[in-house]
Amino acid sequence: xxxxxxxxxxxxAILDLAIHYGxxxxxxxxxxDRLDIPIKFLEQVLLELKKGGFVESRRGKxxxxxxxxxxxxxxxxxxxRFIASPVEPIACVEDGYKGCRDLYKCVFRxxxxxxxxxxxxxxxxxxxxxxxxNIKQKDNGQLAYQI
Amino acid sequence: xxxxxxxxxxxxAILDLAIHYGxxxxxxxxxxDRLDIPIKFLEQVLLELKKGGFVESRRGKxxxxxxxxxxxxxxxxxxxRFIASPVEPIACVEDGYKGCRDLYKCVFRxxxxxxxxxxxxxxxxxxxxxxxxNIKQKDNGQLAYQI
DNA sequence: GTTATACTCTACTATTATAATCAGGATTAT
DNA sequence: ATAATCCTGATTATAATAGTAGAGTATAAC
Numbered sequence: 001x002x003x004x005x006x007x008x009x010x011x012x013a014i015l016d017l018a019i020h021y022g023x024x025x026x027x028x029x030x031x032x033d034r035l036d037i038p039i040k041f042l043e044q045v046l047l048e049l050k051k052g053g054f055v056e057s058r059r060g061k062x063x064x065x066x067x068x069x070x071x072x073x074x075x076x077x078x079x080x081r082f083i084a085s086p087v088e089p090i091a092c093v094e095d096g097y098k099g100c101r102d103l104y105k106c107v108f109r110x111x112x113x114x115x116x117x118x119x120x121x122x123x124x125x126x127x128x129x130x131x132x133x134n135i136k137q138k139d140n141g142q143l144a145y146q147i
Numbered sequence: 148x149x150x151x152x153x154x155x156x157x158x159x160a161i162l163d164l165a166i167h168y169g170x171x172x173x174x175x176x177x178x179x180d181r182l183d184i185p186i187k188f189l190e191q192v193l194l195e196l197k198k199g200g201f202v203e204s205r206r207g208k209x210x211x212x213x214x215x216x217x218x219x220x221x222x223x224x225x226x227x228r229f230i231a232s233p234v235e236p237i238a239c240v241e242d243g244y245k246g247c248r249d250l251y252k253c254v255f256r257x258x259x260x261x262x263x264x265x266x267x268x269x270x271x272x273x274x275x276x277x278x279x280x281n282i283k284q285k286d287n288g289q290l291a292y293q294i
Numbered sequence: 295g296t297t298a299t300a301c302t303c304t305a306c307t308a309t310t311a312t313a314a315t316c317a318g319g320a321t322t323a324t
Numbered sequence: 325a326t327a328a329t330c331c332t333g334a335t336t337a338t339a340a341t342a343g344t345a346g347a348g349t350a351t352a353a354c
Contacts, residue, residue: 002149003237003259005342011255027300041343047302060351063300076258085340089266090150107281108158111223111273112150118265119236126258134254152313174329188314194331207322210329232311 001119007084009037010045014054014079018071018128019135019143025057025064045083052082071132077124087123088116148266154231156184157192161201161226165218165275166282166290172204172211192230199229218279224271234270235263 003011012035020026028046032039046065049055056068067074081087090112135143150158159182167173175193179186193212196202201221203213214221228234237259282290 001236001262002232004340008237008255015254025300029300038343040345043301043303044343057301058351059299059301059349061299061353063351065301076255085149089148090155107162107278107285108155108223110281111269114269115148115266118269119262122258122261122265131254134257138254151311172329176329185314187316190330191314204330205322206320206328206330207324208326208328209323210321212330 001080001087001089001123002085003080004084006041006045007080009035009042010049010083011076011079012037013042013046013065014049014067014074015128015131017055017065017067018074018132021067021071024062025066027064031065048083049079052079054079054082070129072127072129074128075124076126076128076131077120080123087119088112089119148227148234148236148270149232150227151231153188153192154227156182156189157196157230158223158226159184160189160193160212161196161214161221162275162278164202164212164214165221165279168214168218171209172213174211178212195230196226199226201226201229217276219274219276221275222271223273223275223278224267227270234266235259236266 013031016031016035017026028039028043031037031046032042035042037045046055046057050057050065053068054074056066058064058066077087090108132143160178163178163182164173175186175190178184178193179189182189184192193202193204197204197212201215203215205211205213224234237256279290
């Protein structure tokens with residue numbers, strides 16, 4: 001697994017929307033400013049997240065983005081797998097890989113498999129509600145606005 | 148952590164040298180043929196591995212490469228950290244990262260930290276002697292030549 | 295119904311990482 | 325000597341990543 005800027009932006013945007021879950025929509029402009037993300041890039045990311053069912057949007061004057069589900073129902077793993085690179089650490093599970101003559105005998109693959117599983121166990125167990133809780137703890141019971 | 152072809156090649160070359168530990172040197176040509184790696188690319192990889200102290204080389208007519216240490220003293224983690232991309236799944240531990248305004252409060256970072264640790268626990272616990280043992284088990288007590 | 299505000303969509307560009315290739319030069323056993 | 329082998333540095337090709345640009349569409353408010 002490798003978290004790119006795009007994935008990082010996606011996670012932060014969702015966290016911000018989670019913090020404002022139940023409120024009015026947050027505009028792209030607003031999110032971009034708060035999260036320090038190039039606005040046109042964030043547009044693309046949010047559109048993708050919408051297709052993935054993570055967020056909803058409202059157009060027009062009081063439009064913006066909303067979290068599509070309660071924060072407790074979205075895990076880091078779901079977002080990472082959807083928007084970022086594969087969780088697997090190596091190409092040998094992907095198409096067209098030709099580094100192995102006999103994949104069944106590859107002893108490395110077993111190790112990468114274990115790494116994948118360990119990674120998934122972690123990212124699939126963390127929800128955005130958990131992250132909000134962590135923020136409160138770090139910030140004396142407040143939901144910090146600086147992400 | 149993301150294993151590239153380069154890292155994959157490095158690991159396979161070391162495994163092959165481990166299998167032949169105590170024998171005559173293996174030439175780049177030989178390794179490239181057996182492992183199905185572009186020879187000029189493998190040259191670069193082996194040179195790098197030499198600088199890292201993983202392998203030794205002999206020039207001249209019966210030259211080639213040798214493992215610099217017993218297979219039991221080289222872990223996957225050592226090689227991966229040396230030759231491949233960073234084990235950490237994200238850029239926020241690297242230089243020049245500007246996706247966080249306040250790194251100390253970043254709740255994601257804690258998760259990536261846990262992923263790193265879990266990954267390291269695995270790759271640091273596997274030696275090339277372990278891998279050789281696994282090959283034997285997969286191949287009815289033989290050390291398979293097809294990697 | 296006009297307008298301001300916001301999202302939507304498609305295409306393009308720059309930068310970097312990855313993978314591979316090329317052309318020789320240096321060393322050493324025989 | 326010479327053939328086999330490693331050594332060195334430059335170059336190229338491809339793809340992924342990150343970011344930019346601009347025209348279009350929907351909607352709430354007036």
